[in-house]
Structure formats: C-alpha cells, structure tokens
Amino acid sequence: MxxxxxxxxxxxxxxxxxxxxxxxxxxxxxxxxxxxxxxxxxxxxxxxxxxxxxxxxxxxxxxxxxxxxxxxxxxxxxxxxxxxxxxxxxxxxxxxxxxxxxxxxxxxEVQLKTKLITARGDTIAYDLKAFDSKSDRTLADVMKKIPGIEVNADGTVLYQGNAINKFYVEGKDLMEGGYGTITNSLPKDAIAKLEVLENHQPVKMLQGKIPSDAAAINIKLKKSVTMTGRGEVGIGADPLLWNVKLTPMFFSKTSQWVVNYKTNNVGDQVENEGNILGSYNPWEGRRGNVSQNDWLNVETSGTPSTPVKRYLFNNVHYASANYLTNIDKAKQWELKAIANYTNNAVEREDYRETTYQTGDLAGSKVINSTRNDFYTDKVRGELLFTKNAKKGFFKNSTSFSQFWNADRAFAVREGRSAGQAVESPTSNFQNSLSTIIPWKEKMVNLRSYISYQDDQQMLKVSPADYLRFPFRENEDAPIGTIAFLPNTVAQQNFRLKTLDTSHSANISFTKKGWTFTPSVGFDFSNDRLDTDFNAIALSGIPNFNGPAYENNLKFTEINPNASLGINYKTDVWNVFANLPVNFTSIKAEDDVRGVSKDLNRTTFTPNLFAQYTFASFWKASVNANVSNNFGDIQTAYAGYMLLSPNGFNVMDANNPIPQTTTSALGSRLEYRNPLNNLFFNVNYSYSDSKRNLLSAPLLDPNTGFTLMQYLDIENHAKSNRLSAEVGKYFPSFKTNASVNYRNTTSLSDAFLDEVRFKNKNNNQSYGFKLNNTYFSWMSVDFNMNLSRTKQEGRTGTLGINRGYNHNLAVFFYPLEDHNIGFSWDQLNTTNNDTTYRNPFFDLSYQFTWSKKKIDFELKWMNISNRKVFETYDLNGTLNSLTYTRIQLRPSQVMFTVKFNFK
The missing domain is CATH 2.60.40.10 (Immunoglobulins)
Structure with a gap:
C-alpha cells in the first residue's frame, strides 16, 4: 500500500x-x-x-x-x-x-463576467446579494449557497472541505473560535461582503515566515458602526411549545460585543453554537472545548440519522456574551471577555433487538429498551489579553468551567428492569500563555499551559440484581456470572483529579524564505483515580464489595522534548517540517491492586507537509507523520469498575502500559477558480496504527452484558480514505451545484470467544447538492446522499447496509412579501432484503412587513405525524445485528415572529 x-x-x-x-x-x-x-x-x-x-x-x-x-x-x-x-x-x-x-x-481590481466574486491575491470576496434568495435572513442562509463553502447546523464553516482557522468581523476575532452564534444570527442585510482569506496565518509576526494552508473568513459590514442582530419569538402547540432567540450585536473600530439568549423545547440544538469551532494554532497557545471525563454512564438510547430537530425532546436555556475592546491608543492591545451558561433537559427513548451471529451466542437474541433523561447544567467564563502586531505578539487566556450534569435511565432487558442514575459534577481551570518577542532579526516564542480538573461521578443501579455479568478470576478459570441479591442497590463511586502542564521555548531564524525554529519543552501530567463499588441492601447492609472492586491509582507522565521546525515559503511552494525527539516517562502505581508499571521511551515523530501552487488556481499537497500514544490512566486501572450497567471493565495488572504507534500519509489536489466560480478537490490518506493490547470482550449469551478485558497481543488498525468534491456556480441560472464522493476502508484485529479475526469495514457515499434562485417566484435547495456499508467479521460478511437520504426545501413567492415553504426529509435504510423508509414533511407560510422588516411565520412540522424511526446497525467486533426503533417528535404547529435589531 x-x-x-x-x-x-x-x-x-x-x-x-x-x-x-x-x-x-x-x-x-x-x-x-x-x-x-x-x-x-x-x-x-x-x-x-x-x-x-x-x-x-x-x-x-x-x-x-x-x-x-x-x-x-x-x-x-x-x-x-x-x-x-x-x-x-x-x-x-x-x-x-x-x-x-x-x-x-x-x-x-481583477473582475470577470460578473461582480459576484472578486479576487485579489489570497483574498476572495463574495457579494452576498448574488447568492441569496428571498427566504434567506442570516449569514448562514446565504453562505450555504456559495461554491466551496459548507455550513453545519452549529454554525461551523468549512472551506474546500476543511475547517477555517479564524472567523473575523471587520478584521477582529471577537468570538475566539465560538463563532457559530454570529454565523446563525448576523442578518444578511448588515453585510457588505464576505471575504475568504486563503493560506491565512493569523499571527502577524509570522506572516511570510511560518506558512499556513488553512483559510479564514472575514465579514465586511456596510457601516463602520453597526448595531444589528436577530430575534425570534415563537409559540406552538402539541404540547405547549416555545422558541425564543434574542441576539443583539454591536461592531465598531474599537469595540465589539454579542449578547445571546436562546431557549426552546422544539428540538433546536442552540447550545452548541458556543463551542470552539476553529482549527488549533499552537503559536497562539492552547485553547479548546472543556469536557468532562465521562467514565460512568447509564444505558443510553440511540439517536437516528435524521436532522436533530426530528428526534430531540429538549428544554434548553442558553445564554452567552462576548466582549472585545482596545485598551491602548495604538489599538494593538485587546481585552476579550467570554461567558456562557447552558441549562438543558433532554428526553430520549428506544427499543432494540440484538441478534448475535457467532460462537456460543449464534442465533441468540437480546431484547432491551431504554428511556433516558439527560440534564446539562454548566457555566464557563474566559478572560483574554491579546496583542497581535508586526513587532510583537502576546496572548493570555484564563478560563473556568463548572458542570453539574446528571443522567437518568429506566432500562428493560430480557424481562428485568432497573432505574439508573449518574451524578457528575466537574470543575476545570485553565491558563494558556503564548508570547513572541522580537530579538534583532530573530523571534523568541515562550508558551505555558496549565490545566486542573476535578471529576466526581456516582452511578447507581436499582435493583442490583438487574446486573448479571460474565466473570473470570483468571485466564484458566471458566467463565461464570456475577449475580446480586434481591432488594439491593449497586453503586459505583469515582473521582479523578488531573493536573496537566506544558511549557516550551523556541527561537526562529529567517533568511531568504527559510525559517528555522529550534525549540525545547517540558510536559508534566498527574492523574489520581479513586473508585469503589458496592451493592447495598435496602436495610443499609453491604452485601457485595471488596478490594477487587477498588482503585487507588496514581498515573504520572513526564515528557521533556526538543524539536526543529523548518519552513520554506515562496510564491509557489509552502513547505513545513517538524522534527521532534521526545523522551516519555510513565509510572502507574496502585498499592491496593498491586499495580506497578513504568515505561521509559525515546521516540522520533516527524511531521512533514509540502504544498505546491501552480497555474494560479491549482494547489497540490502531500503530508506524512508518525505519532505515538502511550495510553493514559483509563488504560491502567486493575480494579473492576462498573462503567455502565452493560458491563464491568478492567485492565490486567500484569499487562504493560498500552502503546500505539501511528504512521499516516496523505495527499490533496485542489482547484479553486473564483473567476469562473469553479471549485474542486480530491483527497487520499492512509494510516496504520500498531497497538500492543487487544480488546477481548466476554459476552453473557443470555443477557448480552459484556465484561471488557485486554490481551497483550500486537495488533493493527489500518484505514484508507478517498474523497473528491467538485462544485460550480452558474451565474446565468443563479444555480450552485456540487457533487462529492467518499470511500473509507478500515481493517482491524479483533478477539471474541477465544478466536482472533479481522474486522473489515467499507463505506462508500455519493452526495449531490443544488440550490437555485433563478425564478423570482421560487427558490429550491436540495441535498442528497447515497451510502453503502459492508462489514466483514469472524464469520465472513455480516451484512450490507444501504442508506439514502435527501433534504428538499422549496419556497414559492406568489405575491410580494408572501412566501410558502415546503420541505421533505427522506431517510431510508436497507439491510439485505429489509428496507425501512422514514419520510418527514413540513409546510410553512410567511408574511413580511417590509417597512418594519418583520416576518410572521406559521409552520406545521412533521405533517404525517411519524412517531418512530426504524433502522438496522451492524457491529463487527461483537458479530451482531441490531434492529432499533427510536421515538420521534410528533406533529406540531408553531407561530413565530422574526425581526432584526435595527
């Protein structure tokens, strides 16, 4: 290969x-x-x-x-x-x-045929008026129609299939990666044009020295001082429904702010807009979305492959505020403050029939159903000081996050039922500092990152005799089943404290297009895990506990490192190489379980990238890298833990520390010609991950419960990925069309029923997208996808899944200020000879009060009142086939008033 x-x-x-x-x-x-x-x-x-x-x-x-x-x-x-x-x-x-x-x-400037797209160097500017339709209201609505650009529901922007690295408004990065709120709420009427900044290096000191292959988005507004924003207030029935969105915004040359409050129970997942969406730039320090270490979980019902609004039973309140101001007369220093709060309750329900097709389980069927309530309660605040100038860079970010999440489940399996609950408070503190100091013709970069997180979780299952697991004292012992006495409550307690630090320094030399950056760094992390499990009778007397179900593990990793970065930049070449040498020292200790493991390893993990630009519109690139992962505390504990009611997990105390070495190769060919509105890209990648531990699940043939164990056996996971996309905008027909193809093949080792075998999975998909605004009385948006998944396991071909889905939205404009909308979502799944079809239809009428720029909308969703989604899924590791039926939102009617803030 x-x-x-x-x-x-x-x-x-x-x-x-x-x-x-x-x-x-x-x-x-x-x-x-x-x-x-x-x-x-x-x-x-x-x-x-x-x-x-x-x-x-x-x-x-x-x-x-x-x-x-x-x-x-x-x-x-x-x-x-x-x-x-x-x-x-x-x-x-x-x-x-x-x-x-x-x-x-x-x-x-260079202009050809039309003024809808203009190009100047690496900047491509789009006139949004050339792409919008009468039904569009926000930036996201219009961006979806621009060739080469994709917009996801949370506001994430992809350019030529890749995530952008920055989102600016008038050249300022107010949102610091969490730009989904602006994408979904900035009125199109406030925008003069949209700019794509190709090969964008956000750190001004590094421009022309350290190249970048990522793109950024910059929004140019019509007014130098702009007060704008978007609001919606909606109410509906079956049952009582509401949807409120209030997002005022202000932009000027010295300050910007966005305040956002959204609440609904109609299935709109607004809380994801605040996630950090941009790609990671290490020169700016280390920032990312904070998440809990969710080790303990209740049994969870599945989610269908439909748009989220079809199945999400939510009750969400999401508030956020972003503020930016210049704090010096030269307008180089900026203060940014970011805060958001989420309170969300989600209900979900499903029914599953799982048939096992191998070994002692061949032909056995397990039936279970799950009803969930998920509660999210979290707050995050961040303060940033930044300076991004040609003669200096400084960025310090301090953030605090607090979670008070909780999950509930009521599960029924083979006639037995149980209530399940997880409580999971989490606290997180982070500080990231990066500064670049000019020193004669050189640059000195200092970086420091500190993170401390405290996770506490508790899982309860009542009654405990719902739990029946396969169990084996050692490799030579027969498989038995753990059973609990009646009238007991199983309780798994968990606490993990994590300290993660990283410090580095480098110096850059630049000469004739070459930049050399030697650097040294020191990383340190420490994890402390404490767990215990017991089953307590209603009388309060423990009847199941012991040291086999306890962990008191300390996991420490030290990583001094040194590297040499090499960059070469010309008009046509963009070359990057990083040549790091890492010394990794890991120690895992648990006196209670007799764990004493250590690892000391020196590794060389090069990362290479080369991009060649030719004939103005073509780019070709290749990349290669080697990476190592030596596991973490999640792969080192030796006491049994009830991670979920589906089964206990444990690592053998005699197993070595997990080691994974991944080698990856990739290439990309890209054509983008904004002058004739044509975009094209093709990508290929190959990866091989070599691992020293292989998962070996033990299955209970009667209940389907699983005990996860691991064997000290070298194994591999390989993948090949090929994708291609071509898109063109036809100005004469006001039509944007694109087609795409993806093919992914993965091959991995697996172990089940004392037999080692190969799992092979091949997925192919074909997509087509079209939007047309040619007629003054109609606009059309259509997205279609065909997929085929083939899985091969221990017994050969498990089955072939075929899928088809499309999203059609048609708007008619019979009279001025009136529009009628119709949407049709179709999702089909086929497993061998069985096909499940899931159609959804919506109808809307909207009247616009032009003078006040207010929309009045009446919308009927899920007209056919489809209440369940049906599908098949294959699991190559467990050699199983699962039929799933998931509850959907019923038919509902909403009346909404939509307006702009000024």
Missing part, C-alpha cells in the same frame, strides 16, 4: 510540473516608476477564460505560472489610470517588462 501511495505521489507531481511555464517581469509608468497592484492575466487566444493571473507588488514586479497546450497565449495588463496592454506571447518561460501609458479608468 505504501509503494502504491508513493507511486501515486510521484505521478501526481509529474503531471503538475509537466509543461508549466513562468512569465515574470516589471510593470512601470512612463517615467519608469513601478506600478503596484496592476493585474496581469494569461488567457488562451480567442477564449474568454483566464488561465492564470497575478498582482504586481509595491515595486511593480509580477510572476505568473501557467499551463496551456497552445503554442501562444495572450498576456493582458491593467492598472489604475493606465491604458490596458494586450500582447500575444509564446508559451515559454520568459521575462517581460512593460511600460504603461496614462489613461483615466475606473478599474480597481
């Missing part, structure tokens, strides 16, 4: 480099002074299509690389207040200088 990959890469670059030509030179005025910002384009003779283009620098110099099969091409030069030049040149490498004559003109 690796040989095939390198052959593919070799052919890949051979095709790219073949027949490429470069034209360079200087553009001057009549006095011989260089003309900056003049556009130079290469076109095929007689064709109205640009092959490549460039913009002159401050000295009037230009350089263009292009590919053409023609013997001659046309070179065109345009500059502000200069007479255009057109000259036919040979298709060869050459240096051409031009002297332009003065002439009044209004041309300011």
């Amino acid at each position: 690796k040989q095939n990959f390198f052959l593919f890469v070799l052919m890949f670059f051979s095709v790219m480099v073949f027949s490429q030509k470069t034209v360079s030179g200087k553009i001057t005025d009549e006095d011989g002074v260089g003309i900056p910002s003049a556009s130079v384009t290469i076109e095929e003779p007689g064709k109205d299509a640009i092959l490549a283009y460039g913009i002159t620098n401050a000295k009037g110099e230009y350089k263009i690389t292009f590919t053409s099969s023609e013997s001659n091409v046309d070179l065109k030069v345009k500059g502000f207040n200069q007479k255009p030049i057109t000259k036919q040149i040979s298709n060869s490498d050459q240096n051409l200088n031009f002297k332009m004559q003065s002439e009044a003109t209004e041309i300011k």
Whole structure:
C-alpha cells in the first residue's frame, strides 16, 4: 500500500510540473516608476477564460505560472489610470517588462463576467446579494449557497472541505473560535461582503515566515458602526411549545460585543453554537472545548440519522456574551471577555433487538429498551489579553468551567428492569500563555499551559440484581456470572483529579524564505483515580464489595522534548517540517491492586507537509507523520469498575502500559477558480496504527452484558480514505451545484470467544447538492446522499447496509412579501432484503412587513405525524445485528415572529 501511495505521489507531481511555464517581469509608468497592484492575466487566444493571473507588488514586479497546450497565449495588463496592454506571447518561460501609458479608468481590481466574486491575491470576496434568495435572513442562509463553502447546523464553516482557522468581523476575532452564534444570527442585510482569506496565518509576526494552508473568513459590514442582530419569538402547540432567540450585536473600530439568549423545547440544538469551532494554532497557545471525563454512564438510547430537530425532546436555556475592546491608543492591545451558561433537559427513548451471529451466542437474541433523561447544567467564563502586531505578539487566556450534569435511565432487558442514575459534577481551570518577542532579526516564542480538573461521578443501579455479568478470576478459570441479591442497590463511586502542564521555548531564524525554529519543552501530567463499588441492601447492609472492586491509582507522565521546525515559503511552494525527539516517562502505581508499571521511551515523530501552487488556481499537497500514544490512566486501572450497567471493565495488572504507534500519509489536489466560480478537490490518506493490547470482550449469551478485558497481543488498525468534491456556480441560472464522493476502508484485529479475526469495514457515499434562485417566484435547495456499508467479521460478511437520504426545501413567492415553504426529509435504510423508509414533511407560510422588516411565520412540522424511526446497525467486533426503533417528535404547529435589531 505504501509503494502504491508513493507511486501515486510521484505521478501526481509529474503531471503538475509537466509543461508549466513562468512569465515574470516589471510593470512601470512612463517615467519608469513601478506600478503596484496592476493585474496581469494569461488567457488562451480567442477564449474568454483566464488561465492564470497575478498582482504586481509595491515595486511593480509580477510572476505568473501557467499551463496551456497552445503554442501562444495572450498576456493582458491593467492598472489604475493606465491604458490596458494586450500582447500575444509564446508559451515559454520568459521575462517581460512593460511600460504603461496614462489613461483615466475606473478599474480597481481583477473582475470577470460578473461582480459576484472578486479576487485579489489570497483574498476572495463574495457579494452576498448574488447568492441569496428571498427566504434567506442570516449569514448562514446565504453562505450555504456559495461554491466551496459548507455550513453545519452549529454554525461551523468549512472551506474546500476543511475547517477555517479564524472567523473575523471587520478584521477582529471577537468570538475566539465560538463563532457559530454570529454565523446563525448576523442578518444578511448588515453585510457588505464576505471575504475568504486563503493560506491565512493569523499571527502577524509570522506572516511570510511560518506558512499556513488553512483559510479564514472575514465579514465586511456596510457601516463602520453597526448595531444589528436577530430575534425570534415563537409559540406552538402539541404540547405547549416555545422558541425564543434574542441576539443583539454591536461592531465598531474599537469595540465589539454579542449578547445571546436562546431557549426552546422544539428540538433546536442552540447550545452548541458556543463551542470552539476553529482549527488549533499552537503559536497562539492552547485553547479548546472543556469536557468532562465521562467514565460512568447509564444505558443510553440511540439517536437516528435524521436532522436533530426530528428526534430531540429538549428544554434548553442558553445564554452567552462576548466582549472585545482596545485598551491602548495604538489599538494593538485587546481585552476579550467570554461567558456562557447552558441549562438543558433532554428526553430520549428506544427499543432494540440484538441478534448475535457467532460462537456460543449464534442465533441468540437480546431484547432491551431504554428511556433516558439527560440534564446539562454548566457555566464557563474566559478572560483574554491579546496583542497581535508586526513587532510583537502576546496572548493570555484564563478560563473556568463548572458542570453539574446528571443522567437518568429506566432500562428493560430480557424481562428485568432497573432505574439508573449518574451524578457528575466537574470543575476545570485553565491558563494558556503564548508570547513572541522580537530579538534583532530573530523571534523568541515562550508558551505555558496549565490545566486542573476535578471529576466526581456516582452511578447507581436499582435493583442490583438487574446486573448479571460474565466473570473470570483468571485466564484458566471458566467463565461464570456475577449475580446480586434481591432488594439491593449497586453503586459505583469515582473521582479523578488531573493536573496537566506544558511549557516550551523556541527561537526562529529567517533568511531568504527559510525559517528555522529550534525549540525545547517540558510536559508534566498527574492523574489520581479513586473508585469503589458496592451493592447495598435496602436495610443499609453491604452485601457485595471488596478490594477487587477498588482503585487507588496514581498515573504520572513526564515528557521533556526538543524539536526543529523548518519552513520554506515562496510564491509557489509552502513547505513545513517538524522534527521532534521526545523522551516519555510513565509510572502507574496502585498499592491496593498491586499495580506497578513504568515505561521509559525515546521516540522520533516527524511531521512533514509540502504544498505546491501552480497555474494560479491549482494547489497540490502531500503530508506524512508518525505519532505515538502511550495510553493514559483509563488504560491502567486493575480494579473492576462498573462503567455502565452493560458491563464491568478492567485492565490486567500484569499487562504493560498500552502503546500505539501511528504512521499516516496523505495527499490533496485542489482547484479553486473564483473567476469562473469553479471549485474542486480530491483527497487520499492512509494510516496504520500498531497497538500492543487487544480488546477481548466476554459476552453473557443470555443477557448480552459484556465484561471488557485486554490481551497483550500486537495488533493493527489500518484505514484508507478517498474523497473528491467538485462544485460550480452558474451565474446565468443563479444555480450552485456540487457533487462529492467518499470511500473509507478500515481493517482491524479483533478477539471474541477465544478466536482472533479481522474486522473489515467499507463505506462508500455519493452526495449531490443544488440550490437555485433563478425564478423570482421560487427558490429550491436540495441535498442528497447515497451510502453503502459492508462489514466483514469472524464469520465472513455480516451484512450490507444501504442508506439514502435527501433534504428538499422549496419556497414559492406568489405575491410580494408572501412566501410558502415546503420541505421533505427522506431517510431510508436497507439491510439485505429489509428496507425501512422514514419520510418527514413540513409546510410553512410567511408574511413580511417590509417597512418594519418583520416576518410572521406559521409552520406545521412533521405533517404525517411519524412517531418512530426504524433502522438496522451492524457491529463487527461483537458479530451482531441490531434492529432499533427510536421515538420521534410528533406533529406540531408553531407561530413565530422574526425581526432584526435595527
């Protein structure tokens, strides 16, 4: 496979480099002074299509690389207040200088055919009016129609299939990654244009030195001082329903703020808008979404592959506030304050029939149902001080998060039932500091990160005799079943305290496009785990406990490291290499369970990336990396823990510390031509993870409960991924269309019923997206996806799952200020000869009070009143087939008033 990959890469670059030509030179005025910002384009003779283009620098110099099969091409030069030049040149490498004559003109930038997309260097600007429809109200509504851009329900933006690294409003990063609130709530009427900043390096000191292949979004507003925002107030029936969204915003040159309050019980998952969505940039320090260490869980009902609004029974209150202000006269220092609070209650219910197809369990069927209540109660606050200037960078982030979450379940399995409950308070404190200090022609970067988290959890199952698990004292003993006395309550207690620190320093040298960054660092983490399990009779007398069900584990990891970063940046090449050497020392100790493990290992984990830009619109890249994971405290405990009522988990005290070494290779070919509205990308990746421990679950054939154990056996998990997408906007028809294809194959070792075998999983999907606003009386949005999943396990092919789903939204505009909407969600699943079809229909009517810019909407959701979703799932590890029926939201009617804040 690796040989095939390198052959593919070799052919890949051979095709790219073949027949490429470069034209360079200087553009001057009549006095011989260089003309900056003049556009130079290469076109095929007689064709109205640009092959490549460039913009002159401050000295009037230009350089263009292009590919053409023609013997001659046309070179065109345009500059502000200069007479255009057109000259036919040979298709060869050459240096051409031009002297332009003065002439009044209004041309300011490269524009072709239409003004809906303009390009200037790495910045692509979109006129949103060219893409919106009469039913669109927010930035997200319009962005979904722009070629090359995708927007998820939580507001996440993808450009050319990859997450953006920054989201700016007027060049300021108010949201610090949690930009979903703005995406979903900024009115389109307040926006002048949207800019995509390709190859965006957010740290100004590193621009031109440390390259980036990620893109950013910048929103340009119509007014320099803007008070705006979006609001909705809705009420409905069956049962009493509400949906309130209030998001006022303010933007100026020195300060910005967004205040947000959203509450509903209609299945709208608004609380995810505050998540940090941008990709991680280590030069800015270390920030991310704080999450609990959820070791203990109740049995959980499944979720269908439908839009969340179809099945989510919620009662959510989400409030957030973001504030930014400049705190110095030079406007280089910024203070940012971020706070959010979530209170959410979710109900869920399902029914499952699981049939096992191997070993002693072959043909046995386990029936169970689960009803859940999930309670989320969390608050987060963060304070940031930042300076991002050409001559200095500083960023310090201090945050505190507190959770008071709780989960409930009532489960029925093979005639037995039990109530289950988890209480899980968590506290987290983090501080991240990164600063870059100029030192002569060098840069010194200092980084420091500290995180402390305290997780407490308690799982209760009543009555305890609901729990019946396979159990084995040692490898030679027969498998038995743990049973509990009647009228007892099983209780698993858990507490984990985690301290995580990381400190590093580096110095960067830059010369002629090369930047070398040697660095040293020291990482330290310490985890302390305390657990115990017991079953207590209603009388209060313990009747099941002991040291076998206790943990008092201390897990310490020390990682001194050194690395050399190498960056090379030219007009066409973007090369990055990181060559780190790590010494890892791990020690796990538990006197109660007799655990004493240690590991000392020196590793070399290189990371390589190279990107080549050619013919103006093409980019090709390859990457390769090696990484090591030596496990964590979750893989070191030796006392039995009831992680969920489905089974106990335990690690053998004699097993070594887990070690996983992953080797990964990847390549990407990308074409984006904003001048003819065409975007294309194809990606391939291969990874191989070598592990020293293999999971070996023990199944109870009567209950389906599982005991998880691990064997000291080398094993592998390999995957191949191929994806491609092409999209184009057709201005004449006001249509944006795209198609995509994905193929993923994974192969992994598995162990069940004393037999080792291979699990193979292949998934293929085909997608199509279309939106059209050509007719003044109608707009259409259509998304379709076909999928095929084949799983092979111990007994051969387990089955083939096929899926089909589409989302159709049609809006009609019979009269001015009136629209009628119809949506159809269709989700089909097929397992062998059995097909389940799940259609959903919605109907809406909206009247717009144009003078006040207020919308009045009446909407009927799930017209057919479909109450359950049915599907099949395959599990290759357990060799099982599961039929699932999940409760859905019933038919409901909502009346909503929508408006803008100014």
